[in-house]
Amino acid sequence: MIFERSLQRELAYTAGAVFMVLLTIMLTTMMIRIVGFAASGQIDPRDVLVLIGLTVIGYMAVMLIVTLFVSILFVLTRWYKDSEMVVWLASGASLTRLIKPIAIFTTPILILVLFFAFIGWPWSNAQSKLIRQRFQQRDxxxxxxxxxxxxxxxxxxxxxxxxxxxxxxxxxxxxxxxxxxxxxxxxxxxxxxxxxxxxxxxxxxxxxxxxxxxxxxxxxxxxxxxxxxxxxIQSQPVVPVQTASSTSTPGLLRSPTPDNLGELAWRAGLPLIAINLMLLAIPLAYQNPRRSRTINLVMAVLIYLTYSNLLNVVQSWIEQGKMSFGLGLVGLHVVVFALVVFIFWLRVRNRPLISRAMFSRASQRS
Structure with a gap:
């Protein structure tokens, strides 16, 4: 119980720090980009701060997912490096017992991911498009x-x-x-x-x-x-252009076109990505004391980028009719979940992900 409370407290502190770093990077990037649009006359300079805020709301779900994954990985990696995980495992607790306290910490974040994926993302896109169109169609x-x-x-x-x-x-x-x-x-x-x-x-x-x-x-x-x-003076009325990314989730369900189904699969995939990455971070955090902690961070970045890009590919295939909606909705996430279970099994049996035997076979073949 003491270890679980300590874990949740450290996860909260780390998640807050990681989120602030990601938010700073996002604000800086969006400010440079949107100020550039204002300087070139594509948007009204008075709308710069509003558009930056809307962009942050739109990408809040993605930032929360990255925050969740990186914070769990950081905390557990430090536990391995400071031998706290040795105490946890030596007390008879298995690696899977970490799922419960981490899931308790993750639940509020998952609720926020659901909110921003299904409500915040389309609303911010709709408002941003309306502001841009209103400026471009002025007299x-x-x-x-x-x-x-x-x-x-x-x-x-x-x-x-x-x-x-x-x-x-x-x-x-x-x-x-x-x-x-x-x-x-x-x-x-x-x-x-x-x-x-x-x-x-x-x-x-x-x-x-x-x-x-x-x-x-x-x-x-x-x-x-x-x-x-x-x-x-010529003028045009403001005619909102409706796209899948700016359509509300009930609107996507009412009009199941390929583009809308692809967008729906992408939105539903965000909380599923969060759950899979939460579970994957537990066995992935195994740390060799002789190895630098930056390796786990690099692996986290590569895993997230690969996972999110695969989700974008699935969305594109659904829009093009190359994949059914049902398969695209759960197929990728089921495969990743099976991979997570396999990695858990390797860690529980105290087996490395890449064994020395594989390296020796590869050297013999070469």
Whole structure:
């Protein structure tokens, strides 16, 4: 009982530290990536923090799985290195008795994994897509940024302004170019402002400028001077694009298309991965005192990456119709569970995973 409480307490401390490290790495990576999108004009700079938060919510299940696996592996590896496992085994307790205290510690984390996999992941994806689409489908005035060339997503226009008032009502030193029927139109103006008609149409009214019309490669360009020139502002309604990753779990069940079934198998696979890795960490934590503890960490990273990539492959096969939903839902995890049971059996019988006999046979054949 004392050992079990000590194990759970140490697991909690280690899991907290590992999670904070993973969260810091995630926040740093997402901040660099999303700030890059904002700098290139793909998202609104005011939405950077919101998108970072939504991304963290979306990947919370994955971070919790990695936290669970690494923390169990770290704690048990230290127990082997400090001979605490020797005391545990010498007291008559088997290796399988570690499953109960570790399962008690793991249960709240598994509940969180279920929540974020089936609810948090689709909700965060839906909100992120809505924010991006709302920014990309805004009107052309919202595209304008002082000192930058901006292309309209709805027309073949390119805008450049030198300065703009805070309320976007007035602009100065405007350059607008567009292509229509193979002809290029270039408009330059000193000042301009926005107007809204009674029917709701919006215009950018340019003042004191020139317009150049012509076909590239031909000298017959027309030059016109104007005092007022109206450019209609094009806009598009925000139409949410529904994808499998942003569809709620009940929505996937109501519409069992191949893409939705593949997404459902991926979501259901996350808690199953957590359970299998929790069990695998117990025999995998065996530590030779002469060996560095970093080897177990490298093995943990490789095992998780392989497992998660195989889950992505299964999802792709279901979407392509190469694998049935039922087989894809449980097939991979049953195979991994059988492997976990086999490794447990080897450890209980005190057999190494890779014996010296295998190395000697390989050297003889070579």
């Amino acid at each position: 052309e005035v919202s595209l304008l940024a002082p000192g930058q060339f901006r292309e309209s997503p709805t027309t073949h226009r390119v805008f450049f302004i030198e300065s703009m008032s805070p309320d976007q009502s007035r602009v100065e030193n405007v350059f607008v170019t567009s292509t229509e029927n193979g002809k290029v139109n270039v408009i330059v103006s000193k000042t301009g402002h926005t107007e809204t008609r009674d029917n709701g149409d919006r215009f950018v009214v340019l003042e004191n400028g020139r317009r150049y019309d012509g076909e590239p490669g031909h000298p017959d360009f027309r030059i016109m001077e104007f005092q007022r020139y109206g450019v209609k």
